[in-house]
Amino acid sequence: MDGSGNIYVVDQGNHTLRKVTPAGVVTTLAGLAGSSGSSDGTGSAARFNNPTGVAVDGSGNLYIADTNNSTIRKVTSGGVVSTFAGLAGSSGAIDGTSTVARFNFPNGVAVDHNGVVYVADTNNNMIRSIQPNGVVISYVGSNPGSGNGMGSSAHFYQPSGVAVDASGFLYVADTFNNTIRKVSPVGEVTTIGGTAGVTGNADGLGAVAQFSRMGGIALSTSGALFVADSYNNRISMGVYVTPPAVATTPASSITGTGATLNGTVNANGYSSIVAFEYGLTGNYGTTVTGTPSPVTGSSATGVSAAISGLSPGTIYHYRVKGTNSGGTSWGGDQTFITAFTPTQWRQFWYLTSSNTGIAADSADPFHTGVTNLVAFAIFGVSQNPSITSASLLPQPQKIGSNYVISFTQPASVSNISYGAQFATSLSPANWQAVTDTGTGIQHIFSVPIGGNSQMFMRLTITNLSP
Numbered sequence: 111m112d113g114s115g116n117i118y119v120v121d122q123g124n125h126t127l128r129k130v131t132p133a134g135v136v137t138t139l140a141g142l143a144g145s146s147g148s149s150d151g152t153g154s155a156a157r158f159n160n161p162t163g164v165a166v167d168g169s170g171n172l173y174i175a176d177t178n179n180s181t182i183r184k185v186t187s188g189g190v191v192s193t194f195a196g197l198a199g200s201s202g203a204i205d206g207t208s209t210v211a212r213f214n215f216p217n218g219v220a221v222d223h224n225g226v227v228y229v230a231d232t233n234n235n236m237i238r239s240i241q242p243n244g245v246v247i248s249y250v251g252s253n254p255g256s257g258n259g260m261g262s263s264a265h266f267y268q269p270s271g272v273a274v275d276a277s278g279f280l281y282v283a284d285t286f287n288n289t290i291r292k293v294s295p296v297g298e299v300t301t302i303g304g305t306a307g308v309t310g311n312a313d314g315l316g317a318v319a320q321f322s323r324m325g326g327i328a329l330s331t332s333g334a335l336f337v338a339d340s341y342n343n344r345i346s347m348g349v350y351v352t353p354p355a356v357a358t359t360p361a362s363s364i365t366g367t368g369a370t371l372n373g374t375v376n377a378n379g380y381s382s383i384v385a386f387e388y389g390l391t392g393n394y395g396t397t398v399t400g401t402p403s404p405v406t407g408s409s410a411t412g413v414s415a416a417i418s419g420l421s422p423g424t425i426y427h428y429r430v431k432g433t434n435s436g437g438t439s440w441g442g443d444q445t446f447i448t449a450f451t452p453t454q455w456r457q458f459w460y461l462t463s464s465n466t467g468i469a470a471d472s473a474d475p476f477h478t479g480v481t482n483l484v485a486f487a488i489f490g491v492s493q494n495p496s497i498t499s500a501s502l503l504p505q506p507q508k509i510g511s512n513y514v515i516s517f518t519q520p521a522s523v524s525n526i527s528y529g530a531q532f533a534t535s536l537s538p539a540n541w542q543a544v545t546d547t548g549t550g551i552q553h554i555f556s557v558p559i560g561g562n563s564q565m566f567m568r569l570t571i572t573n574l575s576p
Contacts, residue, residue, distance in 0.1 A: 112166045120161040120174060127161065127174060127185060139172075139189045148179045148198030156191035158183065159198075163219040163271075163326075165227070173227050175216040182216065182229060182240060194227075195246050203234045203248070211246035213238065218271040218283070218326065228280055230269040237272060237282060237293065250297050256287045256306030264299035266291065267306075271327035271337070283327040283337055288320070290327070290337060290348065303337075303348055311342045315435050321346065351436030352378040357410070358429045358441030366422035366449040373400070373430030373441050374410040380434040381406050386415040388428035392443055400430065423450025423525055423574075450525060471573055487528070487571045490520030506567040512556045513565045519551040529570040530555035534562045541568075 111117050115132040118139070126141035140156045147157025161183075163175035170187040173194065181196035195211045202212030216238075218230035227240040228249070236251035248262065255265025269291070271283030280293035281302075288310075290303035303319045310320025322341035329335055335348040355376040363370040371386045384400030400413040413430060420426065426448065430441040468475040471483035479500035480488075488503060504517035515530050530544040544567070548554040559565050 353437035354382040354432035356432040361446040368418040375432040382434040527572040
């Protein structure tokens with residue numbers, strides 16, 4: 111159908127191209143009824159040989175799959191017929207321009223908004239494309255088969271119908287595979303309806319549907335797909351089901367052993383099951399049902415799942431998952447850290463978990479020059495803080511040509527990060543990080559002295575607990 115509502119029909123047995131106006135007036139635009147051939151020309155002077163497919167571009171030009179001539183013909187709105195690609199009576203699978211190219215029993219044709227013509231080259235088991243300048247390219251397919259993939263790695267089995275949408279996706283009636291295939295603008299082929307090698311007449315989603323030697327295929331302006339399911343004597347309609355749109359949002363109500371996982375799910379008009387996946391890594395491992403589930407409608411709905419039995423002071427990964435009849439979507443990865451209150455010496459002595467006053471990490475209640483955090487990190491929980499002295503802390507020392515801080519971490523200490531910095535000047539200070547070359551609980555911070563006239567080192571201790 112063209113932009114004015116005229117319908118064009120390839121009248122195969124009559125070897126003609128017919129036109130039907132919106133008022134139902136039928137005329138023969140090109141060819142002569144009962145007379146086959148391959149001649150170019152205007153109106154009845156032109157000849158076709160069992161033409162099968164027809165498509166119209168935005169300028170009103172028609173493209174005909176002249177099947178038994180193995181050519182693609184072009185017909186202007188005034189009925190002037192020319193051979194656009196291929197050579198009558200000479201079949202093959204050659205790419206090239208105009209009559210250099212070869213087709214083998216082409217059937218369906220379609221034209222996109224850029225004027226590119228797509229051809230279901232049936233006996234070559236390929237979809238070919240023809241640029242507006244007449245250059246023919248083997249777009250997807252090669253040997254007969256049913257495999258999905260990119261370009262020539264995908265396989266068709268005598269495809270006969272092709273349609274193209276406004277976004278450049280192709281839809282192919284893969285006749286002898288009894289399947290509907292989808293081709294992305296970059297040439298990736300997938301199967302969206304039917305199962306290769308299975309013949310039947312079942313309705314259903316994706317591979318559940320069954321066809322029998324389908325032929326023509328077309329798209330409506332709303333995106334519905336129609337297929338002439340030939341051997342079933344019916345027209346099948348397919349409506350694309352959009353998978354849910356999902357997003358993972360920050361966790362809440364985080365404790366030492368539990369949390370609430372959050373996200374949003376837009377069901378896109380189809381009932382969608384909601385779940386959350388979580389675990390210690392991005393591989394997750396545990397799945398729980400979300401609330402609410404299922405969700406419906408076409409707007410984002412907040413969903414959540416309360417989980418328990420977690421380990422304190424641990425990083426967890428999670429994501430939301432939504433599934434409807436169109437497929438499954440996952441939200442992005444989010445993390446949270448469960449609460450952890452370490453058994454530090456300040457708790458041991460003061461029986462408090464607060465981080466204020468004399469129990470604070472930064473406090474030095476006995477005025478020994480050693481803060482609570484440092485005393486815990488260096489001496490462990492059994493050392494009486496009242497007798498801890500700064501002179502007992504690890505001190506930098508010159509070993510060979512290096513300036514070194516070396517010490518053993520107490521076995522009872524956890525959730526503490528140790529580091530060191532060096533500087534060659536304190537006015538102004540130019541502190542730089544030093545790599546820890548120790549292993550396990552042994553920490554070694556070493557930096558070459560080089561030609562520096564002075565060298566300073568300091569230990570840094572960080573409490574990783576919330």
